[in-house]
Amino acid sequence: MPLFALLAAIAPIAQDPATTTAPPSLVHAPPSGCLAYLELRSPAESIREFTTHPVLAPLLGELAKGALADSPELRRVVEFFEEDVDDPFLDVLGRLSDAGMSAWVTLAQPPAVTFALDSSDAAAGDTATRRLLSALAEATGHPGALDAPTEVVEGNPLWSIGDELTVARVGATTLVSNSRTSIDLVVSPKRLVRGKRALAKLLEAHSRRSRGEDAFVWVDYGALTTFVGMAGEAAGPAARIAELAEVPRRPRLQSLLGPGISQVVEASSVVLKVDLDAKGALSVELDGDDLAGERALWAHTSPDFAATARTNDCAHALLYRDFGTMLAERESLFEPKSLAAIATTVSQLELFLGGLTLADDVLPHVSPWIEMVSREVPFARSPRPDLRLPAAAFVFHLEPGSNIGERLDAAFQGIVSTTNIQRAQNGQPSYRLELGREGDFTWTAAMLPSPLEGDPVDASYNLVPACAVIGDTWVVATHQELLLDLRDELTTPRSVASPATGSAVETLAIHGPRLATFAREQMDALVLANSLNEGKTREQSRKDMEGLAWILERSDVLLSVAYGPDHVVLRAEVDFPGRN
């Protein structure tokens, strides 16, 4: 699907999914106290779809190889199925779970993980379970040891396999867990007060969010962060979760990720859905629910201009960054230790703005909706760098009639001059400021002196920064060629959109084949960098990088962040137009 067609597909994302399809029920209701829940509607079929997908299958194959290499336990499971079970793994899985599979995690030390495999045919499921147990006993040198259950609880057979594994049959369901207690909670349900609220939240999220995707994952993020905070670990996954909780309070991350992504971590529950549609397109959706508190930086209306991606873009983004509010409410929004850095940045910027203040004179005239364009540039007016990157430009939409663009041009020139002083002190060549004019159009560019014949052209030559006022926009680009490219496009009248309330969507569309061209051209350097960074052999890194380029060549990606009244939806849609 071309880039603009992908962008055109954004609209449905903003809709509340609950209004489109009747929700299916849970595959298997977990007991109270569940921290995380996963369900696969048809695991064997989903695995078959993914493992026969022309683009995803090789990727999954490599991931599986890596997982097998890292995990002796997983290797033992695979060996067990290959050597000790007569039927292929997917056939066994199909018989055990053709009505779906679910898994849940409950709080214990170590965390208790329970799988429930539902069969449409109870007898077939029971036979498959017993055959597996028999093969397991055979494989471990105790033939016949698991032919009969080790006990029967309330009429349900139950096998305890050492201290590590418990298997039970309840109706048409096979239960497998590393915790006997967790099995007991299903086999003989108790009325637990603890965790009841979490279960209610899961049921509510499932009924509101699930549309029968291949995979549905729910995490009680609020409970998880509470437990993590109580554990107070300084390292490991718990510490990383605790760090995530700090993201919205860090201005740099807030500016980089935007208000939607950064505030997902404030959701009380998070739902992940994965789906591979009939045409082979992949969608991954992460919903953050029950967002509490003020969402001051949230986009509440769509932009008042129509963002247009071009077919030759490597990437195009429509971003929402409300720097005005970030600045005005910085003391309540951000962690105290970041306030000094904000004050420094603001005062430095204001120095270049010749007496204007960001909060009062600049930001009120600049829309929080910003476009980002990335495109390959021909390097017509500067040396072609040995390591090439695509050029990028930010398009700021200004209040019509505002003269703030000219002041921003002047600030840009001041910044380049100051940079030159620092470069001169370091013995580096200075940027030459160039003022361009073609008819009424003027622009500012800064370029390094051309390297002498035979000298390497460093990656810094990817940077020929330039800026200009183009219509009602102010554009700053990493490369002059891109700025001039955009001049022609932005001066063409664009449709004016009516800002719609409650349907704001940020987007980032990435055209894989164009990025793959860059990767291919610099494959040797990428392989070396990956090998040094990841600790892999050159051969492994080459395989990985070639694989990445191969996937990019066949992929278009659309990432979006849609804002709801109290929830945010992050969605990745990957189309594979070149999969054949």
Place this chain on the structure above:
Amino acid sequence: MTTTARLDAAGARHLLRRLAFGAPVRDVERCVGRERGEVVEELVADARAAPIDEEVRLLLPAGEVEYVQAWWLESMLGPVAQRVRERVALMWHGHFATSFDKVGDVHLVYAQNELFRTAGLGDFRALLHAVVVDPAMLVWLDGVENEKGRPNENLARELMELFALGIGNYDERDVKEAARALSGWTVRQRRASFVARRFDDGEKSVLGRSGRLGTREVVEAVLASEACPRWIARRLFRTLHAADPSEAEVAATARELVANEFDVGRTLSWLATRERFHAETERAARISGPVEYVVRTLLESGASLPATECARDAARMGQELLRPPSVEGWHEGRAWMSSTGWLARMRFARRVAGAVDEDPAELAARLGVADSRPWYDVVVGNGSSSDVDARTAVLASAEYQLQ
């Protein structure tokens, strides 16, 4: 006194750790049972012949010194001959300490590093001539600012004080005159370029030589000083031994250096063959520098970790490659043992311990750390710790920090 004794496993491990960063099993096995002299000469000869890999040039245009640091550290993990060459290059990097922080151009920093790699085991005199007009050195010690009428003495002073003679073997007048003789150089297109009009071609007198001296003549005057072989002998001795040399040992090593026509490889071979080097008191007696410790631990444990992270680990321990703290390089020995450096060593040991799955007791025995010390019994011997904790204790132990 040199010896023809044969190497046992402990002797081979000692030799390989000092001369080639570490002693993986395969290399120890290759050495055991052979004559020390034969092994050492073969190592040095192979190091001279080891192919030069310039792969990192692919990443130089990125301008990131971190890639060169990582790539160099990875090169130190290569085959044994290559490791000998890299160990010598590291010695010269500490001796002619030049930092990217001031040079600012990764191409120049890499070119100097390549000089140490290609010329480090050869004639020290040629190396010194090359270093004095090395572009990175010219920037680092302000050689590019040194011109007729406006002499800059930095390069001349360090040439005498740190590179070739040592304090007390020259006087202030020698420095001033040498600075004039070293004038005229600049860096163009990342190469040293001599500009005649910037050169002070007047009469000078340096270390007893007079005339219209230029760069070549000044370096030759320095090399002709009796102090020079002694200064370099001290550096070579300290690289291989735990303790500073006695005056008699300095004199003997200097004589050997001169007799070998200043050949660094042959002089190191001579040092590494002597009974003094193989004495029991010399073994496991030298505190490993951070880079030595990181590389040795990876080599001997068999762990595979990203080179960029390992270079950062060494930096946290106090030795960031291509960024020495000053023109004096790194202070070694006990100076490596700061509290933050020690913590960084512990953290690194834990990462390595988590990346391998060898039985801790077997690892301790293989690395020569297992003995009856109390910590070993508590942490490794009685099996009460997790394997990762026990391996960490082995790799972070004071015994293993020594080489």
